[in-house]
Amino acid sequence: MRWLILTSATGTGHNMRADSLRQWAEQVYGEAVEIRVHQVLENTHALYRFGVGLYNFIQRRAPWLHHLYFNYLEIAGMHRRGARILGRDTFTRLIRDWPPDRVISVHAHTNHGFFDLVRTALPDRPVRCLTYCGELSGGYGFSRHWANPRADGFIGATREICAAALAVGMPETKVLWGGFLLRPPFFAPEAEIEHEADLLACELGLDRSTFTLLLSTGLAGANNHLAILRRLAATGKKLQIVALCAYNTRVRSQIEAFAASHPHLTIRALAHTDRMVGLKRLASAIVARPGTGATSEAILLGTPLIHNGIGGVMPQELITVQYCRQHACALFAGSAEDVARQTIHLLEHPEEAAALRARLRDARPTGHPENIVRWIAGETP
Numbered sequence: 001m002r003w004l005i006l007t008s009a010t011g012t013g014h015n016m017r018a019d020s021l022r023q024w025a026e027q028v029y030g031e032a033v034e035i036r037v038h039q040v041l042e043n044t045h046a047l048y049r050f051g052v053g054l055y056n057f058i059q060r061r062a063p064w065l066h067h068l069y070f071n072y073l074e075i076a077g078m079h080r081r082g083a084r085i086l087g088r089d090t091f092t093r094l095i096r097d098w099p100p101d102r103v104i105s106v107h108a109h110t111n112h113g114f115f116d117l118v119r120t121a122l123p124d125r126p127v128r129c130l131t132y133c134g135e136l137s138g139g140y141g142f143s144r145h146w147a148n149p150r151a152d153g154f155i156g157a158t159r160e161i162c163a164a165a166l167a168v169g170m171p172e173t174k175v176l177w178g179g180f181l182l183r184p185p186f187f188a189p190e191a192e193i194e195h196e197a198d199l200l201a202c203e204l205g206l207d208r209s210t211f212t213l214l215l216s217t218g219l220a221g222a223n224n225h226l227a228i229l230r231r232l233a234a235t236g237k238k239l240q241i242v243a244l245c246a247y248n249t250r251v252r253s254q255i256e257a258f259a260a261s262h263p264h265l266t267i268r269a270l271a272h273t274d275r276m277v278g279l280k281r282l283a284s285a286i287v288a289r290p291g292t293g294a295t296s297e298a299i300l301l302g303t304p305l306i307h308n309g310i311g312g313v314m315p316q317e318l319i320t321v322q323y324c325r326q327h328a329c330a331l332f333a334g335s336a337e338d339v340a341r342q343t344i345h346l347l348e349h350p351e352e353a354a355a356l357r358a359r360l361r362d363a364r365p366t367g368h369p370e371n372i373v374r375w376i377a378g379e380t381p
Helices: 013-032 046-061 063-076 088-097 113-121 159-167 190-204 225-235 249-261 276-282 292-301 315-327 336-348 350-362 369-377
Strands: 002-007 034-039 102-105 128-133 153-156 175-177 212-215 239-244 265-270 285-288 305-308 331-333
Touching: 002 013, 013 034, 013 292, 013 369, 046 063, 063 315, 088 113, 102 113, 102 369, 113 128, 128 369, 153 159, 153 369, 159 175, 190 276, 212 225, 212 276, 225 239, 225 249, 225 265, 225 336, 239 276, 249 265, 276 292, 285 292, 285 336, 292 305, 292 315, 305 315, 305 336, 331 336, 336 350
Parallel strands: 002 034, 002 102, 102 128, 128 153, 153 175, 212 239, 212 285, 239 265, 285 305, 305 331
Antiparallel strands: none
């Protein structure tokens, strides 16, 4: 059985979910399934590749501008019909050269026209086309393009997002409330996760009894680490801080220089790492953009979360903030000063941090990636 997963590197979450789906499918079915993950927008036409780059540039530099970008894409609907897709011959060749049995989109703009192209290219092959949506809530910021009533199925991470898909026309018989689609290590037994956190603390020279703040960043490199570190340093409090820098070597060097001049803070600047489960369990709190991936991981692990809204909140992030407000399971900071204030509040009021952890557990959707994989394969109704 061949599965083709359609994704795009707008932000971090889409590719994370594509890779998670690949790993779970291989874990469940082994060699019985052959999987390709295709960056469909970037590899179909130069204009779409430019759009992906523009998306990530805005995310790094001016998140508030995404309200213009988001609403333009909602109206334009440039990927709603196969006949309108630029570079469609390139995608059609891919389908004919490697005909899939399942096509799964994890992106709002790859599950309409591209599904049409699949069916046109393989008229005699019954290809099942489905969507996995990792968004957390409906409302402004939930793209209408996520729901395609002509698709064979829609898998939503939360009850709220399944309801949003139904509200814009997705038939109820085609909808599965599947839960979070995260990589297998996030679903490891508690003892294994704790052991990994202990190992990382030892390797990084950190004390697990000391309040530890994790400053997160996506692969697009959006971060405000230095501004936050300056505010934290000004509090005079003893903290351990792990700053994730992805592939941004310049920021990492700047943070290391800052650490050397502020010895009352224990700071570790890390490049890209695959050991996120241990890091997020090690942390007393996480500062991250209100993306679905980082938020879902914090909810699953039960680690208090401060949403970083510095520079504004994108429409796609607003619905994540909305979900967390409904469940009272995350804090919000609109400035570096807010981040420092929220951090010190959690440090000085451990009972509130414990209450947050409990509400995070309550906000976890049921469902498991293995069930998602089996539903895609057609094993379960």
